[in-house]
Amino acid sequence: MADDPRKGPRRRGQVLEQAILRAALDELAEVGYHGLTIDRVAARAHTNKTAVYRRWPSRAALAVAAYLHVATDEELPDTGDLRTDVLALLRGAAQRIGSPQGGILHVLAAEMGNEPDLVRTIRDQVIDTGLTRWLTVLGRAVARGQARPEALSPRIATVAVDLLRHEYLVRGVTTITDNTVIEIVDAVYLPLVRA
Template identity: 65%
Template sequence: MAETRRRGAELERAILTAAAEELAESGYEGLTMDRVAKRAGTNKNAIYRRWPNRAVLGVAAYRHLVTAAVDLPDTGSLREDVLELLRRANRHWTSPHGAILRGLMAGIGVPELLAQIRDEVGDAGSALWLTVLGRAVARGEARPEALHPRVATVAVALLRNEFLTSGVPNVPDAVLVEVVDEVYLPLVRAR
């Protein structure tokens, strides 16, 4: 019996899964269209029709790897919710997925793709932060004017800065607490 040829979403999932596995095993440096095609059981043309180069494929594969419904913290306290989001981001950065992310950021020289990584996966998306901040506004813990993507994501931007300036992938919890207590809360709280 002949094997049914995969198409559409099924083939795309197979390719993205294969590319994510290659990233996990070999990093961005080892990611090749040949190896992904072989692992996915397809040909390079099927990959190139969807992703024009390995950088775009690498970003898509990483996104595929980490895409999951995020359970937002809702403790009833802005401080605790923001600390939990920062702690999760900190843990992610030190995880195997974080190693893949760091490899992508180091290996991709295309500014537009780097911006996508930072905006979509690097900060877990401004929508998450806006949701947490919106809840705080509704409780009277933050001022409505703070509901702006740059303001909402300033804590994770500072965390990312710590990764870059300290050179280590794990920021001490005391630094996270300081970011929240000394910068984030004074910035967003009602005056």
């Protein structure tokens, strides 16, 4: 019993959630989604699996929450200029793609075909979270008169990040250059949304 990693000071709330998400990220990086188990995450986080299941009802929900934990912790840009804000958003996304989080996204994307729960969770959480961020930035630009109101649709708002994902997931590019980011923004996104 003395060697039980779950024994020690009791953690609750945010502290425990952070430990579980960090453990899930580490497990995803080491064994991928296929090897991810709630038991291993719980042991790594020094807690029990009930504490994990209480917060995330499935392996898919935990994996996506772990990815989102590191992927959306940045503040939304609000410089007053649409181009500057969109470049900042897209550069942040490109940077994440080249980071360990990008590797986790790639692992999750590779498993989507075999896991209906994972597909649903990614659609409901990752895509919706990204959509909200893009609609917020674009909505601010509409309010300033820098973008046309008709551009505030999900497909138009996220086309830049969709093109970035295409580079990564379909074309297999592991490092997105700044020239690619600028081209997507200047040649595709801004002409599409500007007033």
